[in-house]
Amino acid sequence: MYGEEPLFGLLNRLGRPAPNHRPWPRHVTDRAGWRLLIDHLGQNNWSLLGLWGDRAADGLLVHAALREDLSGDVGLVSLPCPDGRFPSLSAVRPAAIRLERAACDLFGLTAEGITDPRPWLDHGQWGLRHPLAQTPTFSTPPTAPYPFLKSEGHGLHQIPVGPVHAGIIEPGHFRFTANGETVARLEERLGYVHKGIEGLTRGKPVLEAARIIARLSGDSTVAHAIAFARAVESALNLDIPPRAVWLRALMAEWERLANHFGDIGAICNDAAFAFMLAELSQLREAVLRAADACFGHRLMMDCVIPGGVFPDIAETGPKRLLDLTIELRRRFAPLVAIYDNKASLQDRTVSTGIVNTGLVNRFGAGGPVGRASGRGLDARKSPGYAPYNDLEFEVPVLTEGDVNARVWIRIREVEQSLSLVEQIVRRMPGVPRGPDGITPPPLLPLDHVLEHAKAGGGGEGMALVESFRGEILTWARIAADGTVERCHPRDPSWFQWPLLEAAIEGNIVADFPLCNKSFNCSYSGHDL
């Protein structure tokens, strides 16, 4: 590759791999090594998968996860920061800016040379500064307002929106600077729904922490629960029952269907075409009711837990899901034809809110946002995880990068997910039956999990899981007593929110809801 050093080659030069980190290596480096990493990031196009602060027994450190997209190799680099400082990655990876601001707010880790040192999650309301640092300090609410970036010029005016929005949506603040109808700049301010999830999970038994992670972002509760469970299982080197692996994928695809139906309808609704929302919300409701009948919860919350899945799918579930996929396919196709044929609707979605390929690559954005702009990565394919390597599906990619492309990616993904659900239901391993006729749930007993934790002395694990929104990274360090020492879930929204600021530039203010909905980033998942 143009004489470039492969990822693992560089990581091995940077430092030794830490013990007990699975499945990818984590190399511990020093400041010189970290700077060498920055030099290399400036010359290659490895994706930054995440960057987060950590507090170990011997002090603060910062972790960065990287991927070489072509080979699919993933690796982590850690830098101990005894003085609470580390050189910023923001100059070579702009996606690092908000992650570094968050690490500063939570741990007091200062990114040297960061291009934007303003606080991000911390609005000065917590009564604490650096709540996850060794010794948090008390704080008082700020006296000065948050300094928004300046936009000055003839005829420019500002429109502040939020945090309380007009619809039933999550809170966040948008500061528009417009010239007449045209948006000259949008700046987001998030963090309003920061719940301190990383602090709450600390010291909790894994099952209790799983309940918190399941509520990181309600629409992707299954995907986040899978990512956390897999990170824990990697850390403790656990193999879960095969049936649980397949049931997880079934729930994940079912969740993707529910969300995509809702999103396609809502995007059309924001283009004043309410008909599509009325039709597609019925399909969404059918999916949710089936989930309730199969797993006892409409959103399938708390069904995926470390060690497996609980409860198993209801006995009538597989048939119900197969019947419903046939019905959904029958009802979805004519709606797609309507979307495709309505000139008045296309007039709003085509060439609106364009994000170019260069930008999605620089920010490492995944999901429909990335795939609509030519970045065809999908964690189910690369690095890939079970059972998807045994399933047939395609990852749709478009290059237009507009609202229309993001709708089409979702339409194609609905078709793929319907097929995946059918494949999974047909090929899933059957219910194991014990000699006494009792059917155990597809779940490792808690004793077994705790014994493994004790025997292995705990460990560190990471998982990459594809949610309906894109790739989730979850990293966890589990102690020998089976409690969570540190857990960092990185929602895909982190790398998509910044692109929304770019997408709306040059569009009219009235198209913002349309652009925003076509991204559908998570506020809660991002704010943590």
Place this chain on the structure above:
Amino acid sequence: MFKHILRSLTGGPVTEPAPAPSPDGLAELAGQVDRAAKARLGRSLSIRAVDAGSCNGCELELHALNNPLYDLERFGLRFVASPRHADVLLVTGPVTKNMADALRRTWEATPEPKWVVACGACAIDGGVFAGSYACLGPVETVIPVDLRIPGCPPRPTELLAGLLALLERSARAA
């Protein structure tokens, strides 16, 4: 699309029937909400949803109330865009400290008479987020609460049942 419209003209609405008790009890419940709302207010009831730190789960189910199967608006219950237009503030989430001020100001912007519904486990007692440095916990630590609708998240039918309870209580208080 014309086929769809023709079908809905000839086939009737997909909305689940109001008078006959449906399996999940939705229709029966909704009818009672309507009668109580008329007795109390003599008009419709306007609801302003405020997310004060929710995971978005409650919001998804609030959205479901607006789909054609539940069709909340047929009972005169509707979500409005401004607290100035609202009779009811429906608050979700464990009230993050970063949202507390916005919630308080939304409440102040709502004209009397007004009621506050704490919707979901987090709004009632902080849920799994109770005790966090970033959350205040129950909605009632910030504004007075008239009714609690439990669930994580509450099902759409449970949301309707909750609104009925609110109307009966406020009618007794008057």
